[in-house]
Structure formats: C-alpha cells, structure tokens
Amino acid sequence: xxxxxxxxxxxxxxxxxxxxxxxxxxxxxxxxxxxxxxxxxxxxxxxxxxxxxxxxxxxxxxxxxxxxxxxxxxxxxxxxxxxxxxxxxxxxxxxxxxxxxxxxxxxxxxxxxxxxxxxxxxxxxxxxxxxxxxxxxxxxxxxxxxxxxxxxxxxxxxxxxxxxxxxxxxxxxxxxxxxxxxxxxxxxxxxxxxxxxxxxxxxxxxxxxxxxxxxxxxxx
Amino acid sequence: xxxxxxxxxxxxxxxxxxxxxxxxxxxxxxxxxxxxxxxxxxxxxxxxxxxxxxxxxxxxxxxxxxxxxxxxxxxxxxxxxxxxxxxxxxxxxxxxxxxxxxxxxxxxxxxxxxxxxxxxxxxxxxxxxxxxxxxxxxxxxxxxxxxxxxxxxxxxxxxxxxxxxxxxxxxxxxxxxxxxxxxxxxxxxxxxxxxxxxxxxxxxxxxxxxxxxxxxxxxxxxxxxxxxxxxxxxxxxxxxxxxxxxxxxxxxxxxxxxxxxxxxxxxxxxxxxxxxxxxxxxxxxxxxxxxxxxxxxxxxxxxxxxxxxxxxxxxxxxxxxxxxxxxxxxxxxxxxxxxxxxxxxxxxxxxxxxxxxxxxxxxxxxxxxxxxxx
Numbered sequence: 001x002x003x004x005x006x007x008x009x010x011x012x013x014x015x016x017x018x019x020x021x022x023x024x025x026x027x028x029x030x031x032x033x034x035x036x037x038x039x040x041x042x043x044x045x046x047x048x049x050x051x052x053x054x055x056x057x058x059x060x061x062x063x064x065x066x067x068x069x070x071x072x073x074x075x076x077x078x079x080x081x082x083x084x085x086x087x088x089x090x091x092x093x094x095x096x097x098x099x100x101x102x103x104x105x106x107x108x109x110x111x112x113x114x115x116x117x118x119x120x121x122x123x124x125x126x127x128x129x130x131x132x133x134x135x136x137x138x139x140x141x142x143x144x145x146x147x148x149x150x151x152x153x154x155x156x157x158x159x160x161x162x163x164x165x166x167x168x169x170x171x172x173x174x175x176x177x178x179x180x181x182x183x184x185x186x187x188x189x190x191x192x193x194x195x196x197x198x199x200x201x202x203x204x205x206x207x208x209x210x211x212x213x214x215x216x217x218x219x220x
Numbered sequence: 221x222x223x224x225x226x227x228x229x230x231x232x233x234x235x236x237x238x239x240x241x242x243x244x245x246x247x248x249x250x251x252x253x254x255x256x257x258x259x260x261x262x263x264x265x266x267x268x269x270x271x272x273x274x275x276x277x278x279x280x281x282x283x284x285x286x287x288x289x290x291x292x293x294x295x296x297x298x299x300x301x302x303x304x305x306x307x308x309x310x311x312x313x314x315x316x317x318x319x320x321x322x323x324x325x326x327x328x329x330x331x332x333x334x335x336x337x338x339x340x341x342x343x344x345x346x347x348x349x350x351x352x353x354x355x356x357x358x359x360x361x362x363x364x365x366x367x368x369x370x371x372x373x374x375x376x377x378x379x380x381x382x383x384x385x386x387x388x389x390x391x392x393x394x395x396x397x398x399x400x401x402x403x404x405x406x407x408x409x410x411x412x413x414x415x416x417x418x419x420x421x422x423x424x425x426x427x428x429x430x431x432x433x434x435x436x437x438x439x440x441x442x443x444x445x446x447x448x449x450x451x452x453x454x455x456x457x458x459x460x461x462x463x464x465x466x467x468x469x470x471x472x473x474x475x476x477x478x479x480x481x482x483x484x485x486x487x488x489x490x491x492x493x494x495x496x497x498x499x500x501x502x503x504x505x506x507x508x509x510x511x512x513x514x515x516x517x518x519x520x521x522x523x524x525x526x527x528x529x530x531x532x533x534x535x536x537x538x539x540x541x542x543x544x545x546x547x548x549x550x551x552x553x554x555x556x557x558x559x560x561x562x563x564x565x566x567x568x569x570x571x572x573x574x575x576x577x578x579x580x581x582x583x584x585x586x587x588x589x590x591x592x593x594x
Binding site (some may be wrong): 010024169 | 403412417419423427437438
C-alpha cells in the first residue's frame with residue numbers, strides 16, 4: 001500500500017487521517033508545518049501528499065509550488081477548510097490532483113486517495129487473503145492457486161470490500177458502490193452476494209457482519 | 221459570487237439609480253423653469269419692442285425706420301433678431317430669409333441652431349403692426365448641458381464615495397462571520413472523522429476511548445466558537461452594557477484557569493462590559509499560553525498588556541495582525557484563535573488592539589484604552 005505524507009497543522013485532524021490510513025493499510029507520515037513536510041520528503045520516499053493550505057510557517061500554495069519543483073512526481077491532494085472557488089482553482093492550477101474541503105467523510109478521502117494513486121500508477125492491484133489471491137489489474141481471483149468463478153456483481157462487491165478493507169460499509173453504501181447509484185435493490189441482495197463470496201472463497205472469518213449495519217473485510 | 225457581494229451590488233445599483241434619477245429630475249425641473257423664465261423675459265422684450273413700434277408708427281417713415289433700425293441693430297449685436305412690419309411693409313428685418321412664424325411662441329431649429337421665435341400681430345388705429353422676435357437659445361442650452369454634466373459628475377462622485385464606504389462596511393461585517401464559519405470546519409471535521417473512525421473500524425478499547433475523547437474535545441471547541449459568535453453578534457448589535465468592573469475578580473479567574481501565568485494590575489476598576497472584557501482577557505491569555513512558556517498579564521491606566529516569550533512573529537505577520545487581515549489568523553494557527561473577537565470587543569469599547577513582537581522582548585498584545593473612563 002502507499003506511503004502518504006499528511007501535512008496538517010491541526011494535530012487532531014492529522015492523527016485522525018493517519019489512523020484511518022493505517023487502518024486501510026497505508027502508511028501515514030505526519031508533518032505539522034511546511035518545514036517539517038519538506039524534511040520528511042527529504043528523508044522518506046512517499047507516494048502521495050495530503051496538504052492543508054493553512055500552515056503555521058508558510059502558505060500551503062507556496063509549499064505546493066516548492067514540492068512541484070523538487071518532488072515533481074509526487075501527487076498532491078489539498079485537504080483544507082477553504083471552500084472558496086478561487087482557492088480551489090488556485091490549488092488545482094498549482095498542481096494539486098484533487099481538492100477536498102473540510103469537513104469531509106473519511107470514506108470520500110480514501111476514495112479520492114485511491115483515484116489519485118491509480119492515476120499515478122501507484123495503486124496496489126494484488127491482494128492476498130490467506131490462500132486467496134485477488135488481482136484487480138487482471139480481474140482474476142484464485143483460491144489455493146486455482147481460479148474461482150465469480151459473477152460480475154460478486155467480483156465488484158469483493159473489489160469494493162478490498163478497496164475499503166478494515167472499514168465497515170453499510171448495506172446501502174455497498175449497494176451504491178457495487179451496483180451503482182441507479183440500482184433499486186433490496187439490502188437482502190447484498191447479504192445473498194456476501195454469503196456466496198464467503199462460500200466460494202472461504203472468507204467466512206474475514207468478511208465480518210456488523211450487526212444491523214453492514215460488512216467489513218478484515219485484513220491484517 | 222459571495223452573497224454579501226451580491227447584496228452590495230444590488231444596493232449600490234439601486235442607490236445609483238435613485239441618485240442619478242433624482243439629480244436628473246432636479247435638473248429637468250430647473251431647466252424647465254429656466255426656459256420658462258427665458259421665454260417670459262423674451263416676451264417682455266418683444267412687447268416693449270411692439271409698443272415702441274406702435275409709438276413710432278405715426279412719425280415720419282424715414283425717422284421711424286432709422287429709430288427701429290438702430291434698436292434692431294443693437295438687439296442683433298446681442299444675438300436677438302428682429303423684424304418689424306407695418307401694414308405688410310418691412311421697416312426693419314434682421315431675421316433669416318424666408319422665416320415665417322407659425323405660432324405666437326415657438327422654438328425652432330434654424331441652420332442647426334435652436335431659436336425662440338415670438339410673433340405678435342395687432343391692429344392699432346387701422347395699422348397692422350407685426351413684430352417677429354427671434355432669440356438664439358444656444359447659450360441657454362449650453363448652460364443647461366453644462367449643468368447636466370456637473371450633476372452627472374456629482375452623482376457619480378457621490379455614488380463612488382458612498383459605494384466605497386458601503387463596500388468596506390459590508391466587507392468588514394462579512395469578514396468575521398466568514399472567519400468563524402471557517403473555524404467551525406476544523407472541529408466539525410474532528411467530530412465527523414472520529415465518529416466515522418469508531419463506527420467503521422474494528423478498534424481496540426483504547427482507540428475507541430481516544431476517538432471518543434477527540435470528539436468531546438472537538439465538541440468543546442465548537443461550543444467555544446459558538447459562544448464567541450454569539451458574543452460578536454451582541455457586540456455588533458451594540459448591546460454592550462458598560463459598568464465599573466472589578467479587575468481583581470477577572471484576574472483571579474484567569475489565574476485559576478492558567479496557574480502559571482503572572483498577573484498584575486495597577487488599577488482596580490475598569491469601565492466596560494464585564495462579559496466582553498473577560499472574554500477579551502481570556503482570549504488574549506489563551507493565545508499567549510498556547511504560544512509561549514511564560515505569560516504575563518499587566519493592566520495599567522493606558523491599557524492591557526499580555527506578554528509571552530514564545531516564538532517571535534515575523535514583521536509581515538505583525539503588520540497583517542495589526543491591520544486585521546484574516547489570513548494572519550490562519551498563519552499563526554492556534555495562537556491567533558479569536559483575535560477577531562478581541563478586536564471587535566476592543567473596538568466596541570473604543571479601545572485599540574495592537575501586536576508587538578521582537579526576539580529580545582517576546583510577543584505582546586496591547587489593548588490601548590484611549591479615552592476610556594476609569
């Protein structure tokens with residue numbers, strides 16, 4: 001998974017992002033100022049930067065400019081409370097791949113991180129859950145080395161669970177992500193497909209049922 | 221476009237329409253009145269001329285002709301053209317060729333210029349006397365055009381001054397609301413984020429407790445901001461209740477909250493709104509405590525001084541702080557929390573908030589009392 005630099009002056013928010021990233025398998029490097037961020041970048045190789053604009057020692061836009069010169073291959077996502085259109089435009093024109101306004105849903109932040117990582121060719125495509133191997137690039141699923149036949153929906157559902165691993169997703173959200181916004185399905189549809197995935201891949205222990213809410217794929 | 225900018229544009233355009241149409245109506249009224257007076261004056265001149273012609277008609281023709289010619293010549297020098305006819309015979313004629321009046325009084329364009337034409341015809345002792353009086357209106361119209369431009373210029377100048385005043389006032393009112401709304405986002409992100417973290421993750425008890433603690437802290441932070449918003453609302457509505465405040469009580473409260481700070485007051489009482497002054501002192505002290513290790517709160521007859529030994533603020537930040545620029549509070553982060561509220565409170569009391577920062581003397585927030593009573 002990706003190494004992500006979190007440049008956020010508010011320690012609470014920085015820690016929240018770091019914990020959420022850790023939960024989903026990424027590694028977060030916190031930095032509370034522009035100078036600290038540059039120092040982390042010099043010492044570590046990172047795949048993505050989450051950048052707050054209002055920093056105590058320098059303007060986030062100025063830092064982004066510096067990053068785009070010295071670390072041009074690292075994509076940046078602006079995570080800020082500034083929601084004015086000129087700020088968004090400035091951020092995106094300044095080289096940010098995406099712009100997220102606080103307060104945001106963690107699920108949204110994770111989804112945007114995935115998109116940016118995919119665009120940058122840094123997304124993880126091969127997952128292993130005990131003897132199950134899932135290759136998202138090739139679209140294949142193997143159990144103990146033998147291919148497993150999954151229907152399109154089962155595969156989509158498994159992919160959603162993988163991309164949001166260790167995060168509980170409600171049945172409604174799973175329907176929305178795996179079936180699409182327009183699908184008027186019953187929550188039971190999700191239960192049926194989850195049961196089939198569990199049976200086919202032997203993931204009874206890994207896909208946890210969250211009582212009266214939904215499911216979570218737990219991978220260490 | 222921000223709502224307040226839209227409001228400003230609508231108000232300004234409305235004001236512009238009102239002031240321009242008001243001045244144009246006034247100009248129209250003055251011009252009409254002036255034209256009427258001009259016509260009245262011309263009619264009087266024409267009548268005098270008519271009576272003169274009537275008086276001279278019985279004299280010898282050459283003498284009468286010479287007299288009228290001399291008078292008409294003088295009128296012509298003043299831009300007034302005269303024609304006098306008696307029994308159809310032209311005694312004097314300075315009018316343009318082929319001009320025949322159709323009405324008693326009319327304004328007509330001749331060779332691209334506007335003229336006032338007065339025609340009078342009367343029979344006296346069986347003699348038909350006709351007088352044509354033609355006066356150039358260019359001077360009057362020029363005068364009216366000049367006045368109209370002066371009025372337009374005045375309207376635009378006035379509108380510009382009022383517009384600028386309106387713009388800066390509306391911006392000043394809107395800015396603190398923006399800032400506070402901006403500050404609300406951070407605790408909201410904390411509350412939402414940590415709640416989602418508890419809900420979505422398979423967390424050990426320790427992590428759950430940590431997340432819950434963060435939610436409580438963020439909620440407290442939110443409450444703090446809401447209170448400041450309410451205080452600022454009251455300050456803006458002008459509902460401050462000034463009275464003699466016992467400073468010892470406020471300073472003791474501060475000491476209880478921040479035991480490591482030093483407090484010192486040379487005066488016992490201060491005139492102001494107790495709740496607001498307490499809020500001002502608390503905010504300045506909270507900022508100083510978060511910025512430095514040592515904090516000193518000193519009050520004397522000139523003002524309140526809150527000093528800290530924290531990191532020096534750069535010249536630009538201090539300048540921007542003293543100018544009340546919003547970006548500064550983001551730049552200095554937690555240490556600048558609520559500066560806008562302090563500034564509003566100081567302004568409501570007629571005081572002035574200034575910041576000074578140097579490496580040798582640390583950072584001091586000074587609230588100068590000015591003309592306040594003690």
